Amino acid sequence: RAGIVDPQQAEALRRIARKDGRAAAAVRRRAIALREALHGLVAAMMANAAPPPEVLDVLDTELRHLHAAQHLTVVDGRLESAIIPARARELDAVLHPVVDSARVILGDQGTRRIRMCAAPDCRTLFLDTTKNGSRRYCSVSGCGNVTRIRRFRARQATASA
Numbered sequence: 001r002a003g004i005v006d007p008q009q010a011e012a013l014r015r016i017a018r019k020d021g022r023a024a025a026a027v028r029r030r031a032i033a034l035r036e037a038l039h040g041l042v043a044a045m046m047a048n049a050a051p052p053p054e055v056l057d058v059l060d061t062e063l064r065h066l067h068a069a070q071h072l073t074v075v076d077g078r079l080e081s082a083i084i085p086a087r088a089r090e091l092d093a094v095l096h097p098v099v100d101s102a103r104v105i106l107g108d109q110g111t112r113r114i115r116m117c118a119a120p121d122c123r124t125l126f127l128d129t130t131k132n133g134s135r136r137y138c139s140v141s142g143c144g145n146v147t148r149i150r151r152f153r154a155r156q157a158t159a160s161a
Helices: 007-019 022-047 053-068 093-107 140-160
Strands: 070-075 077-082 114-116 125-127
Touching: 007 093, 022 093, 022 114, 022 125, 053 070, 053 093, 053 140, 070 093
Parallel strands: none
Antiparallel strands: 070 077, 114 125
Protein backbone atom coordinates (compact mmCIF):
# COMPACT_ATOMS: atom_id res chain seq x y z
CA ARG A 1 0.00 0.00 0.00
CA ALA A 2 2.89 2.38 0.67
CA GLY A 3 4.34 1.80 -2.78
CA ILE A 4 7.56 0.23 -1.53
CA VAL A 5 7.21 -2.60 -4.02
CA ASP A 6 5.37 -2.69 -7.32
CA PRO A 7 2.02 -4.56 -7.53
CA GLN A 8 3.56 -7.59 -9.30
CA GLN A 9 6.22 -8.00 -6.65
CA ALA A 10 3.63 -7.46 -3.89
CA GLU A 11 1.51 -10.29 -5.26
CA ALA A 12 4.54 -12.58 -5.56
CA LEU A 13 5.46 -11.80 -1.94
CA ARG A 14 1.87 -12.52 -0.81
CA ARG A 15 2.03 -15.94 -2.49
CA ILE A 16 5.35 -16.71 -0.80
CA ALA A 17 3.98 -15.56 2.57
CA ARG A 18 0.90 -17.80 2.21
CA LYS A 19 3.14 -20.80 1.46
CA ASP A 20 5.65 -20.09 4.23
CA GLY A 21 3.84 -18.57 7.19
CA ARG A 22 6.79 -19.09 9.51
CA ALA A 23 9.11 -17.04 7.29
CA ALA A 24 6.44 -14.36 6.88
CA ALA A 25 6.05 -14.12 10.65
CA ALA A 26 9.83 -13.79 11.06
CA VAL A 27 9.98 -10.95 8.52
CA ARG A 28 7.03 -9.28 10.25
CA ARG A 29 8.90 -9.43 13.57
CA ARG A 30 11.96 -7.93 11.86
CA ALA A 31 9.81 -5.16 10.38
CA ILE A 32 8.38 -4.29 13.79
CA ALA A 33 11.86 -4.34 15.36
CA LEU A 34 13.12 -2.11 12.53
CA ARG A 35 10.26 0.34 13.01
CA GLU A 36 10.93 0.56 16.74
CA ALA A 37 14.69 0.86 16.22
CA LEU A 38 14.24 3.69 13.72
CA HIS A 39 11.88 5.46 16.11
CA GLY A 40 14.40 5.06 18.95
CA LEU A 41 17.27 6.27 16.78
CA VAL A 42 15.42 9.34 15.52
CA ALA A 43 14.10 10.20 18.99
CA ALA A 44 17.64 10.00 20.39
CA MET A 45 19.05 12.06 17.52
CA MET A 46 16.34 14.71 17.97
CA ALA A 47 17.23 14.92 21.66
CA ASN A 48 20.97 15.09 20.86
CA ALA A 49 21.45 11.89 22.87
CA ALA A 50 23.29 8.70 22.08
CA PRO A 51 20.92 5.99 20.81
CA PRO A 52 20.75 2.76 22.82
CA PRO A 53 23.21 0.11 21.53
CA GLU A 54 20.39 -2.37 20.79
CA VAL A 55 18.85 0.16 18.39
CA LEU A 56 22.09 0.40 16.44
CA ASP A 57 22.43 -3.40 16.50
CA VAL A 58 19.02 -3.83 14.82
CA LEU A 59 19.86 -1.24 12.17
CA ASP A 60 23.31 -2.70 11.60
CA THR A 61 21.82 -6.17 11.07
CA GLU A 62 19.26 -4.82 8.60
CA LEU A 63 21.98 -2.89 6.73
CA ARG A 64 23.91 -6.15 6.36
CA HIS A 65 20.80 -7.80 4.88
CA LEU A 66 20.43 -4.84 2.52
CA HIS A 67 24.03 -5.00 1.36
CA ALA A 68 23.79 -8.76 0.81
CA ALA A 69 20.84 -8.15 -1.53
CA GLN A 70 22.57 -5.50 -3.64
CA HIS A 71 24.94 -5.51 -6.55
CA LEU A 72 26.68 -2.71 -8.41
CA THR A 73 25.72 -1.63 -11.90
CA VAL A 74 26.41 1.33 -14.18
CA VAL A 75 23.35 3.36 -15.23
CA ASP A 76 23.70 6.43 -17.44
CA GLY A 77 27.39 6.68 -16.66
CA ARG A 78 26.88 6.53 -12.88
CA LEU A 79 27.71 3.72 -10.49
CA GLU A 80 24.59 2.60 -8.66
CA SER A 81 23.63 -0.25 -6.42
CA ALA A 82 20.50 -2.24 -7.13
CA ILE A 83 18.63 -5.07 -5.45
CA ILE A 84 19.51 -8.40 -7.03
CA PRO A 85 16.33 -9.52 -8.83
CA ALA A 86 16.37 -13.04 -7.34
CA ARG A 87 16.51 -11.55 -3.83
CA ALA A 88 13.68 -9.16 -4.67
CA ARG A 89 11.35 -12.16 -4.51
CA GLU A 90 12.32 -12.89 -0.90
CA LEU A 91 9.99 -11.70 1.82
CA ASP A 92 12.46 -9.32 3.41
CA ALA A 93 12.66 -7.35 0.14
CA VAL A 94 10.10 -4.93 1.56
CA LEU A 95 12.51 -3.98 4.35
CA HIS A 96 15.39 -3.05 2.05
CA PRO A 97 13.99 0.25 0.72
CA VAL A 98 13.03 1.29 4.24
CA VAL A 99 16.53 0.66 5.59
CA ASP A 100 18.15 2.33 2.60
CA SER A 101 15.89 5.40 2.81
CA ALA A 102 16.56 5.76 6.53
CA ARG A 103 20.31 5.49 5.92
CA VAL A 104 20.19 8.14 3.20
CA ILE A 105 17.84 10.57 4.98
CA LEU A 106 19.48 10.33 8.41
CA GLY A 107 22.95 10.39 6.88
CA ASP A 108 22.37 13.38 4.59
CA GLN A 109 19.89 15.50 6.51
CA GLY A 110 20.02 14.17 10.04
CA THR A 111 16.75 14.95 11.78
CA ARG A 112 16.29 18.49 10.41
CA ARG A 113 13.16 17.54 8.45
CA ILE A 114 11.86 14.76 10.69
CA ARG A 115 8.89 15.64 12.87
CA MET A 116 6.77 13.88 15.44
CA CYS A 117 3.05 14.17 14.85
CA ALA A 118 1.50 16.98 16.93
CA ALA A 119 -1.66 14.98 17.64
CA PRO A 120 -1.81 14.17 21.36
CA ASP A 121 -2.39 10.43 20.89
CA CYS A 122 0.01 9.83 17.98
CA ARG A 123 3.75 9.20 18.11
CA THR A 124 4.32 8.79 14.39
CA LEU A 125 7.49 10.25 12.90
CA PHE A 126 7.36 11.66 9.39
CA LEU A 127 9.57 13.46 6.92
CA ASP A 128 8.40 17.05 6.47
CA THR A 129 8.84 17.80 2.78
CA THR A 130 6.95 21.10 2.82
CA LYS A 131 8.86 24.08 1.49
CA ASN A 132 8.84 26.01 4.78
CA GLY A 133 9.05 22.96 7.09
CA SER A 134 5.75 23.70 8.83
CA ARG A 135 3.93 20.38 8.63
CA ARG A 136 2.58 19.34 12.04
CA TYR A 137 0.67 16.10 11.49
CA CYS A 138 1.61 12.72 10.06
CA SER A 139 -1.57 12.84 7.99
CA VAL A 140 -3.61 15.92 7.18
CA SER A 141 -6.72 13.81 6.59
CA GLY A 142 -6.09 11.67 9.67
CA CYS A 143 -4.48 13.18 12.76
CA GLY A 144 -4.71 16.75 11.45
CA ASN A 145 -8.43 16.48 10.76
CA VAL A 146 -9.19 14.75 14.07
CA THR A 147 -7.30 17.45 15.99
CA ARG A 148 -9.10 20.25 14.15
CA ILE A 149 -12.48 18.61 14.85
CA ARG A 150 -11.63 18.28 18.57
CA ARG A 151 -10.66 21.96 18.75
CA PHE A 152 -13.83 22.97 16.90
CA ARG A 153 -16.05 20.92 19.24
CA ALA A 154 -14.27 22.32 22.29
CA ARG A 155 -14.90 25.88 21.01
CA GLN A 156 -18.53 25.03 20.33
CA ALA A 157 -18.96 23.58 23.84
CA THR A 158 -17.35 26.70 25.37
CA ALA A 159 -19.58 28.99 23.30
CA SER A 160 -22.70 27.04 24.33
CA ALA A 161 -21.78 27.17 27.99
